[in-house]
Amino acid sequence: MEQRHLGRTGLRVSRIGLGTLTWGRDTDEHDAADQMKAFWEAGGTLIDTADVYGGGEAEYLLGQLVERLVPRRDLIIATKAGSVPDPYRRFDGSRGHLLAALDASLERLGTDYVDLWQIHAFDTGTPLEETLHALDIAVTSGRARYAGVSNFCGWQLAKAATWQLASPGIRTRLASSQMEYSLLQRGVEREVLPAAIDLGVGLLPSSPLGRGVLTGKYRHTTPPDSRGASELLAPFVEPYLDEAASRIVDAVATAAEGLATTSLEVALAWVRDRPGVVAPIIGARNAQQLTAALSVESLSLPDEICQALDDVSAPVHRYPDQDWSTL
Known part of the structure; x- marks a missing residue:
């Protein structure tokens, strides 16, 4: 599988990533092992998880499988911290919480470091410089090799990335921004993607298949074994x-x-090759679904197909994106 640089850094990752959102909850150890083996054998390296996926079980399961199935050196393990199961406070970006969460993640993963550590979301209750200081500590201490953010809107990403580049002292450049992006959700094109490209931050799209809808499985009915039929999802x-x-x-x-x-390959190829995108993150129910997604490696969409898909899915962006002199 082709490898790409993550933002303006020396870190190279596979241009498709494997997501573990359902691991330890809907995806059992057997199916997770089959997915990891198929992903690794296809040349995949980037595996995405978070401390809250499955209440920590996704990280634990990933750590168990890495120990048994795949050499640690062959993988780029990315995890996230900052989401909390608190009805009164969904996100905690305080330095204390983040560093404690990182230590807990490392213990579950059974590793001394993660390759990429990301802040799961922007916390309005914590000064941004405190949150970013946690990233600096994580990298300088060797517990994380690179750092990024997730679910930051345009001004939040621009502020965070600029702070890291402009502040004195040893600061950790933001390598990534993980955001939902697909033909059904192109909101990042308004401000997030331009900011990421300008500041050298690589975009890692989540839900690149429009939460499964772009595969066409829901065109006529809702399959009983699909997320759309799940009470939770x-x-x-x-x-x-x-x-x-x-x-x-x-x-x-x-x-x-x-x-x-297939529709899956068309939708995935479209987002994979958008400007600024490094690696869409694919979440599969089983190895068969994952293998079908990985077959996109050999597909490049013709320009006229890309243009047609751009046109039919174009979001409406007016002021201030539109040239004000024409209004």
Whole structure:
């Protein structure tokens, strides 16, 4: 699998990443092992997790599998910290919480370091410089090799990345920003992506298949074994089942038919090759689904297909993105 630099750093990662959101909850040890083996054998290196996935079970399971199946040196392990199971405070970006969470992640993962440590979300209750100081400590102490953020809007990302570049002392450059991005969710193109490109931050798209909707599985019905049929995850899928999404899904299916491939591959290739994107993160239910996604490695979409998909999915951006002199 092709390797790409993560932002303006020397870290190289596979251009498709493996997500572990459901590991330890809906994905058992057997299916997780099959996924990891298939991913590694395909040349994949980037594995994404978080301290809250499965209540910590995703990290623990990943650590167990790395010990048994795949050499640690062959993987780029990325995890996140900052989300908390507190109804009154969803995010905690304090230095104390973040560093304690990192230590707990390392223990579950069974490793001395993570390759990429990301702040899961922006915490309005903590000064940003304190949150960023935790990243500096993590890297200088050797517990993390690179650092990034997740779910930061445009001004938050720009402020954080600029602070790290401009502040005196040893500061850790932000390597990544993990955000939802797909043909069904192009909001990052408004401010996040331009900021990331300008500041040398690599984008790691989550939900690149529009929460599974872009595969076409929901075109006519809801499969009983899908996320859309799950009591827990149905609210996650439902926003992408409207009429506007249906038009985009149909366009992807038409493109797939013309290219003699699948909707999954078309949708994934589109986001994988967008400017600023480093590696979409794929979450699969089993190894068969993952293998189907990894087959996208040999696909590059023709320019006219990309343009058609761009047109049908184009978000509406007006002021201030639009040239004000024409208003």
